[in-house]
Amino acid sequence: MAHYTHVLRSVAVGATALALSSFSLMHAALAASTIKLGSVLSITGPASFLGDPEDKTLKMYVDKINAAGGVDGQKIELVVYDDGGDANKARTFATRLVEDDKVVAMIGGSTTGTTMAMIPVFEEAQIPFISFAGAVEIIDPVRKYVFKTPHTDKMACEKIFENIKARKFTKVAMISGTDGFGSSMRAQCLKVAPNYGVSIVAEETYGPRDSDMTAQLTKIKNTAGVEAVVNPGFGQGPAIVTRNYAQLGMSSTPLYQSHGVASKSFIELAGPAAEGVRLPAAALLVADKLPDNDPQKKVVTDYKKTYEDATKQPVSTFGGHAYDGLYILIDAMKRAKSTDPKKVRDEIETTKGFVGTGGIVTMSPTDHLGLDLSAFRMLEVKNGDWTLVQPGS
Amino acid sequence: MSELLQFLISGLTVGAVYALVALGFTLVYHAADVVNFAQGEFVMLGGMVTVFAYAAGVPLPLAALLAVIVAVVVGLLLYWLAIAPARGASAVSLIIITIGASILLRGAAQIVFDKQFHKLPAFSGDAPIHLFGAVIQPQSLWVLGGAALVVLTLYYVMERTLIGKAVVATAANRLAARLVGVNVATVMALAFGGSAAIGAIAGILITPITLTSYDVGTLLALKGFAAAMLGGMGNPLGAVIGGLFLGLLESFGAGYVSSTYKDAIAFIVILAVLFVAPQGLVGRRKVERV
Amino acid sequence: MLNLLGRRSVILIVLAVMMAVLPLLFPSSYYFRVASLVWVSALAAIGLNILMGKAGQVSLGHAGFFGIGAYAVAIGPAHLGLNALLAVLVGALLSAVLAFLVGRPILRLKGHYLAIATLGLGVLVAMVITTESGWTGGPDGMPVPKLSLFGWRVSGSTTWYWITAGLLLIGTWFALNLDDTPTGRAFRALHDSEVAARTAGVHVERFKLQAFVIAAVYASVAGSALAMMNGFVNPDQAGFLHSVELVTMVVLGGLGSIVGSIVGAAVLVVLPQLLTVFQDYEHFLLGLIIIVSMIFMRDGMVPMLAKLARRARS
Numbered sequence: 001m002a003h004y005t006h007v008l009r010s011v012a013v014g015a016t017a018l019a020l021s022s023f024s025l026m027h028a029a030l031a032a033s034t035i036k037l038g039s040v041l042s043i044t045g046p047a048s049f050l051g052d053p054e055d056k057t058l059k060m061y062v063d064k065i066n067a068a069g070g071v072d073g074q075k076i077e078l079v080v081y082d083d084g085g086d087a088n089k090a091r092t093f094a095t096r097l098v099e100d101d102k103v104v105a106m107i108g109g110s111t112t113g114t115t116m117a118m119i120p121v122f123e124e125a126q127i128p129f130i131s132f133a134g135a136v137e138i139i140d141p142v143r144k145y146v147f148k149t150p151h152t153d154k155m156a157c158e159k160i161f162e163n164i165k166a167r168k169f170t171k172v173a174m175i176s177g178t179d180g181f182g183s184s185m186r187a188q189c190l191k192v193a194p195n196y197g198v199s200i201v202a203e204e205t206y207g208p209r210d211s212d213m214t215a216q217l218t219k220i221k222n223t224a225g226v227e228a229v230v231n232p233g234f235g236q237g238p239a240i241v242t243r244n245y246a247q248l249g250m251s252s253t254p255l256y257q258s259h260g261v262a263s264k265s266f267i268e269l270a271g272p273a274a275e276g277v278r279l280p281a282a283a284l285l286v287a288d289k290l291p292d293n294d295p296q297k298k299v300v301t302d303y304k305k306t307y308e309d310a311t312k313q314p315v316s317t318f319g320g321h322a323y324d325g326l327y328i329l330i331d332a333m334k335r336a337k338s339t340d341p342k343k344v345r346d347e348i349e350t351t352k353g354f355v356g357t358g359g360i361v362t363m364s365p366t367d368h369l370g371l372d373l374s375a376f377r378m379l380e381v382k383n384g385d386w387t388l389v390q391p392g393s
Numbered sequence: 394m395s396e397l398l399q400f401l402i403s404g405l406t407v408g409a410v411y412a413l414v415a416l417g418f419t420l421v422y423h424a425a426d427v428v429n430f431a432q433g434e435f436v437m438l439g440g441m442v443t444v445f446a447y448a449a450g451v452p453l454p455l456a457a458l459l460a461v462i463v464a465v466v467v468g469l470l471l472y473w474l475a476i477a478p479a480r481g482a483s484a485v486s487l488i489i490i491t492i493g494a495s496i497l498l499r500g501a502a503q504i505v506f507d508k509q510f511h512k513l514p515a516f517s518g519d520a521p522i523h524l525f526g527a528v529i530q531p532q533s534l535w536v537l538g539g540a541a542l543v544v545l546t547l548y549y550v551m552e553r554t555l556i557g558k559a560v561v562a563t564a565a566n567r568l569a570a571r572l573v574g575v576n577v578a579t580v581m582a583l584a585f586g587g588s589a590a591i592g593a594i595a596g597i598l599i600t601p602i603t604l605t606s607y608d609v610g611t612l613l614a615l616k617g618f619a620a621a622m623l624g625g626m627g628n629p630l631g632a633v634i635g636g637l638f639l640g641l642l643e644s645f646g647a648g649y650v651s652s653t654y655k656d657a658i659a660f661i662v663i664l665a666v667l668f669v670a671p672q673g674l675v676g677r678r679k680v681e682r683v
Numbered sequence: 684m685l686n687l688l689g690r691r692s693v694i695l696i697v698l699a700v701m702m703a704v705l706p707l708l709f710p711s712s713y714y715f716r717v718a719s720l721v722w723v724s725a726l727a728a729i730g731l732n733i734l735m736g737k738a739g740q741v742s743l744g745h746a747g748f749f750g751i752g753a754y755a756v757a758i759g760p761a762h763l764g765l766n767a768l769l770a771v772l773v774g775a776l777l778s779a780v781l782a783f784l785v786g787r788p789i790l791r792l793k794g795h796y797l798a799i800a801t802l803g804l805g806v807l808v809a810m811v812i813t814t815e816s817g818w819t820g821g822p823d824g825m826p827v828p829k830l831s832l833f834g835w836r837v838s839g840s841t842t843w844y845w846i847t848a849g850l851l852l853i854g855t856w857f858a859l860n861l862d863d864t865p866t867g868r869a870f871r872a873l874h875d876s877e878v879a880a881r882t883a884g885v886h887v888e889r890f891k892l893q894a895f896v897i898a899a900v901y902a903s904v905a906g907s908a909l910a911m912m913n914g915f916v917n918p919d920q921a922g923f924l925h926s927v928e929l930v931t932m933v934v935l936g937g938l939g940s941i942v943g944s945i946v947g948a949a950v951l952v953v954l955p956q957l958l959t960v961f962q963d964y965e966h967f968l969l970g971l972i973i974i975v976s977m978i979f980m981r982d983g984m985v986p987m988l989a990k991l992a993r994r995a996r997s
Contacts, residue, residue: 099713180822211603214403482981497970622799
């Protein structure tokens with residue numbers, strides 16, 4: 001026993017020394033003239049399919065920018081923390097970025113929950129914060145230092161209902177995830193549905209980790225008059241919904257998914273059941289099918305190739321949000337010819353005609369997102385791949 | 394009627410998985426007096442190893458076998474490296490060790506594999522079977538059949554073989570078992586290996602239906618633990634009944650009451666059952682020795 | 684000195700001195716934030732330790748009470764126009780009443796059955812919080828108005844450092860004093876053996892219930908403090924994983940050791956911050972450290988160190 005405790009003590013001392021020395025090393029590296037950018041992402045945990053590609057994208061492109069000489073001769077130093085999807089942890093890391101790492105700007109925040117928790121920290125410190133999370137409440141009302149790159153869930157609902165209206169459907173059923181993404185989008189959809197003459201005739205939910213949605217779908221199936229089904233949700237849930245949907249023989253009723261599943265892996269997971277499913281998503285998913293004169297063509301094909309070559313995983317729009325956030329920030333820094341957070345913030349707000357993976361971004365003091373509905377494309381799964389839906393069908 | 398049948402099928406399929414996880418809990422608890430919160434990670438290993446081996450070109454049956462072997466090895470290592478050295482520690486200390494193990498295994502899985510969701514093809518196709526207006530996925534039959542086979546095998550081993558008798562003896566009285574020549578350490582190692590195999594089998598069978606990722610284990614451990622307690626901890630029959638009961642509760646709850654509160658319904662019933670039968674549905678009273 | 688003041692006073696004085704000196708070493712307010720998190724978690728852990736370590740009853744749903752306290756200070760002012768301090772009290776009262784009502788049937792259960800029943804209770808609380816989004820903001824949580832004391836708006840990491848430190852001191856003082864009351868002695872008897880305690884004339888049910896209610900109030904107050912400090916709440920704080928984290932703090936530090944709970948909380952809050960340098964290996968190492976510490980310090984860190992110290996002295 002005494003022997004063990006001795007070993008343990010030396011291990012403990014060693015570990016402490018190691019931790020301390022790596023800390024001081026990090027501080028030493030600070031001294032050099034670099035631009036320090038911070039990021040807090042949900043790299044693990046239930047939202048890891050958002051945070052993981054975002055993390056990879058940021059690291060990949062920061063290396064690329066540095067290899068090409070950096071921003072105005074200054075190298076970028078990126079500090080990334082993993083909040084595991086936990087808002088309380090995100091809040092602590094946000095404080096750490098501001099107070100300890102002294103970053104000049106923040107890009108990240110994978111989920112709405114973590115973003116909302118971090119907003120007060122950056123607002124107070126007056127450091128620009130570009131979030132990769134979905135909900136409209138992040139930028140509405142506008143906060144001086146907070147921006148975001150993905151389309152809002154409200155826009156996704158509008159895009160879906162626009163298409164439903166074009167197909168002359170009025171009775172719609174909804175099945176939503178009870179996670180942050182699902183319930184926020186559900187609320188937005190319920191709000192905008194009347195604008196398109198759509199009434200929600202059946203409503204079901206499922207837990208973020210549920211493995212079988214047959215019971216809920218059976219109830220929708222037995223509701224009379226349902227003309228289309230909308231599934232606000234992200235993660236693996238929508239893939240299971242889609243599979244159960246096909247198994248129950250409901251495929252003759254159109255199924256709409258959300259931008260929360262906008263990755264090739266959704267088609268892989270759902271398999272043949274995904275055929276005919278529609279969803280609003282960024283041009284990135286159909287990079288190679290865009291006409292050559294599409295302004296986004298070059299950006300999205302380049303990003304897709306870079307990401308897929310480096311990670312060997314199918315591209316998702318989530319990593320694209322990180323790409324957009326990084327380059328909006330870098331462009332703003334170049335225009336400001338400075339890394340002063342206040343000047344950079346002012347320049348981010350004047351972003352005009354920025355071509356990103358999510359769309360063409362033009363921000364203003366009243367619009368910290370800068371995308372409109374045209375940035376969304378309505379896609380349909382055909383033969384195991386995304387295709388663009390022709391307008392009016 | 395078809396609706397009821399549909400809820401029944403979906404409840405039994407999910408319940409069978411809970412039952413297998415609960416069985417793993419029970420086996421380890423029975424033999425080693427440890428509540429192993431890393432049980433869900435065995436399910437994850439079963440699914441993930443099969444997925445990656447299959448993707449690497451290994452035929453499905455071999456990939457599945459490999460997954461079971463990997464899980465058993467991990468189970469044995471868990472016993473030898475973490476549980477056995479802590480012999481004599483209090484029950485709650487052992488629980489914390491298994492929670493640590495669960496964090497560690499998840500951490501290792503995200504490094505070795507990745508953080509994406511993965512699927513497996515259904516073992517005998519996706520063409521649904523229609524029965525009185527309800528729809529059955531062929532994979533559901535695999536899950537139910539596989540679970541039944543595991544339960545029967547376990548029953549046979551426990552009741553009819555020497556190893557099983559050693560496990561039962563160890564569970565009843567560790568000292569007495571040692572006195573009659575049972576190698577208690579081996580029995581405990583076997584229990585860990587066996588529960589890992591059961592968990593991995595559950596993971597392999599269910600992945601074609603539910604998909605898998607490095608962190609599916611947490612929720613399954615929670616549900617499996619609930620099922621084991623519902624049935625009466627330490628009783629294999631109770632684990633099976635508890636698991637199926639929990640699955641049915643969820644599916645009927647979602648179908649007839651509210652999908653939003655279906656998990657709440659399940660836990661309210663569990664609480665109610667425990668208030669009426671404090672030792673679970675088929676548990677026996679234990680007398681505290683002073 | 685030791686004999687003159689007694690063990691309890693020494694612990695309190697050392698703790699207070701440490702709280703006063705630590706800020707001198709902090710290079711930035713990020714450290715204040717981490718330290719405040721330690722104080723808040725320690726407060727909840729001490730409460731749970733009274734239940735687990737002293738009265739010998741497990742709770743795997745304790746974050747439920749933490750969540751009730753946290754949401755009380757969010758919902759109270761936002762929806763009911765309550766004063767924030769009053770909301771803290773309402774939260775604590777609500778937790779106490781809930782603990783009292785469900786405690787009676789739940790605490791009849793033993794060992795792992797008690798664990799699953801408390802787990803169910805915690806899950807139910809978290810589920811209500813997640814689902815009733817009209818009141819709670821749903822899974823994404825809701826903002827908490829800044830605490831305002833007599834016209835002074837409380838904010839900033841430093842301010843919260845002192846407030847949480849003060850709360851922890853009070854909590855520690857109460858827990859330490861409990862040891863010497865008849866209640867404390869009854870708890871210890873319970874912990875050793877319920878049957879023996881009953882035979883010796885201890886009203887077992889009543890004392891178990893008392894411990895449960897006390898633990899619930901500790902967690903609720905800690906939850907309120909964290910929510911006001913963060914300026915937001917979300918359902919994770921009431922969730923199963925947070926419950927497990929609290930139990931781990933208690934056991935890692937040492938069952939029954941009040942100082943242990945503070946140490947346990949410090950380890951589990953600070954360790955993930957240190958491990959970020961290992962990036963992908965963070966969770967792997969966290970699990971490894973928990974396993975290794977429990978194997979080598981099976982009674983918990985503080986009791987183990989105390990034993991070593993005693994052995995060294997003799």
